[in-house]
Amino acid sequence: MCTTCGCGTDQVQLNGKSLHHHDHDNTGDHHYHAHAPGVSTSRMVRIERDILAQNNRYAHENRDYLAQHAIFMLNLVSSPGSGKTTVLVETVKALLHSLPIAVIEGDQQTDQDARRIRATGVPALQINTGKGCHLDAHMVGHAMQQLNLQDNSVLFIENVGNLVCPAGFDLGEAHKVVILSVTEGEDKPLKYPDMFHAADLMLLNKCDLLPYLSFDVERVIEYARRINPALRIIQISAVQGAGMQDWINWIKTGHHAAITDKAQKVTVQPMHPGD
Ligand SMILES: Nc1nc2c(ncn2[C@@H]2O[C@H](COP(=O)(O)OP(=O)(O)O)[C@@H](O)[C@H]2O)c(=O)[nH]1
Ligand SMILES: [Mg+2]
Ligand SMILES: [Zn+2]
Ligand SMILES: [Zn+2]
DSSP, rough: OOHHHOOTTTOOOEEEEETSSOOOGGGGGOOOOOOOOOOOOHHHHOOOOOOHHHHHHHHHHHHHHHHHHOOOEEEEEOOOTSHHHHHHHHHHHHHHHTTTTTEEEEEOOOSSHHHHHTTTOOOOOOOOEOOOOOOOHHHHHHHHHHTOOOOOOOOEEEEOOOSGGGGOOOOOEEEEEEEEGGOOOTHHHHHSSHHHOOOOOOEEEEGGGGGGSSSOOOHHHHHHHHTTTTTTEEEEOOOTTHHHHHHHHHHHHHHHHHHHHHHHHHSSOSSSTTT
């Protein structure tokens, strides 16, 4: 699977341009991660035997950068069609007057989702992974750099629709948020446990459709908590708005903590380093 083969890296595009259309040797200080000098990316991928270890190093750089700038980053993961983009568009509309926001969109092809986000007035960058089935921390680092992120902002990532390998890739996010819609069946947490284990919050979406389905909400909650007892679960309808305020409050609390955490790190600096 892709955690060991590094599939699709050469085809990755950011807003339609090759990930490495620029030369790493003259990118200046805005390119805040380093590649091994004199080694091409494709060769690096071949000689890098532990894709996840490499990913984790990039994720660490991303997380450091986000902490320094008090940016709260959420990684939204789900199967295709669960409602990630719909949730994001409604979330962005609810938050854009109170917080600076940016969005990174991941799909194999097209910039349709980035255009849906940009229609709200918020900046969005589309990553096309080609044959790749997940975002990795290296792509996200480049996308972060191109977005000119504001300090104290919220950065949302919509991952490639896939409940399998995005679970294994840390992007440097504060939390993975898994979206499961009620049309997908209650058994998905048991069938794709890694994702429900990796997530801190589950949004159960499309609850407006419950009257037409035999979906058992109590059962899906029991299955999800069997995999991850600490999982927060919020029932929502992105199109009708039910539960959305709870989700917005959860984001605001996390964003506030990110800012406060940064402020605390600043204030604990000793006034006189020698004391
Ligand atoms: N009934 C209903 N449909 C929804 C809801 N959220 C999303 N959808 C629909 O589900 C489909 C897929 O949504 P999209 O946001 O593109 O999913 P994504 O592939 O996860 O980004 C679209 O037709 C949406 O209108 C919801 O809360 N209720
Ligand atoms: Mg989408
Ligand atoms: Zn993958
Ligand atoms: Zn790079």
